[in-house]
Amino acid sequence: MRFHKILSVFLFVGISLVFLSCTKDIYKKNNKAHKKSVKQTSALIKEIPKTKAELDYDTLSITDEWVGTTNFSVRKPNYVIIHHTAQDSLAQTIQTFTLPGTQVSSHYVIGRDGEIVQMLNDYLRSWHAGKGKWGNDTDLNSASIGIELDNNGREPFTTSQIESLLVLLKRLKWKYAIPTANFIGHSDIAPSRKTDPSIYFPWKRLAEEGFGFWYDEDVVFPVLTAQDSIAIPIENTDSLPQNNIDPILALRIIGYDVSDEKAAIRSFKLHFIQRDIESALTEIDKRILDNLYKKYL
Numbered sequence: 486m487r488f489h490k491i492l493s494v495f496l497f498v499g500i501s502l503v504f505l506s507c508t509k510d511i512y513k514k515n516n517k518a519h520k521k522s523v524k525q526t527s528a529l530i531k532e533i534p535k536t537k538a539e540l541d542y543d544t545l546s547i548t549d550e551w552v553g554t555t556n557f558s559v560r561k562p563n564y565v566i567i568h569h570t571a572q573d574s575l576a577q578t579i580q581t582f583t584l585p586g587t588q589v590s591s592h593y594v595i596g597r598d599g600e601i602v603q604m605l606n607d608y609l610r611s612w613h614a615g616k617g618k619w620g621n622d623t624d625l626n627s628a629s630i631g632i633e634l635d636n637n638g639r640e641p642f643t644t645s646q647i648e649s650l651l652v653l654l655k656r657l658k659w660k661y662a663i664p665t666a667n668f669i670g671h672s673d674i675a676p677s678r679k680t681d682p683s684i685y686f687p688w689k690r691l692a693e694e695g696f697g698f699w700y701d702e703d704v705v706f707p708v709l710t711a712q713d714s715i716a717i718p719i720e721n722t723d724s725l726p727q728n729n730i731d732p733i734l735a736l737r738i739i740g741y742d743v744s745d746e747k748a749a750i751r752s753f754k755l756h757f758i759q760r761d762i763e764s765a766l767t768e769i770d771k772r773i774l775d776n777l778y779k780k781y782l
């Protein structure tokens with residue numbers, strides 16, 4: 486009996502060691518490939534601009550001599566785009582982001598336990614945003630940092646995960662001087678394609694911490710504030726002054742691509758209303774929009 490116990494302990498330790506060494510090997514191979522890619526990308530930056538004689542096309546605008554300047558630095562991210570992974574585990578997401586065929590990645594992945602895995606230098610262009618538009622920017626991958634939260638899209642985000650996210654956002658905002666308005670979701674920049682992060686994402690909490698905007702609840706619901714804790718039914722808008730806002734123009738001012746109006750409204754509702762996202766804008770929604778867009782002017 487005792488012998489069996491000792492044997493099973495040895496077996497357990499042995500299997501664990503084999504597993505650990507395999508895991509290490511996977512990352513070793515992957516990180517070597519990563520370094521090679523970084524080297525190839527660095528070569529682009531190191532390239533010296535060609536002179537007129539070196540160019541293979543005829544142009545009058547390039548001089549014969551090249552003149553270098555030392556007044557430069559690297560371009561830096563100016564947006565943070567938040568996603569949920571729509572996968573079942575952190576390990577699954579990491580695997581997706583390390584397989585070359587998937588052509589998707591992210592700078593950071595945050596696990597349900599709050600663990601942050603960085604997968605790419607902030608200055609490099611991760612492939613997380615895809616086709617999208619915010620304001621007049623149509624290459625959000627070049628301008629942003631992508632953060633993926635391990636979440637299947639049908640569940641609330643964990644407290645540890647949100648706390649870790651807030652710490653990371655604080656660092657990024659400070660380091661790159663990212664404007665408050667530029668903390669947005671994947672669905673915001675790709676309304677007709679994406680619905681992440683889901684309605685469970687705490688955008689209001691983020692705005693309270695200085696990451697993204699939220700509407701002034703006391704202005705949108707004046708009756709509610711006046712009577713303090715006495716709530717009015719959300720659909721009872723009779724007592725509120727009517728507003729004549731042009732919702733599509735307001736959405737465009739915030740940054741939404743309104744080429745598909747229905748999709749733009751859905752993305753707005755996903756972020757700021759977080760209920761009935763497929764329905765049209767209600768009077769309350771319009772009041773919220775009216776209050777919000779002015780913050781983006």
Ligand SMILES: [Zn+2]
Nearest residue numbers: 568569671681
């Ligand atoms: Zn996404």
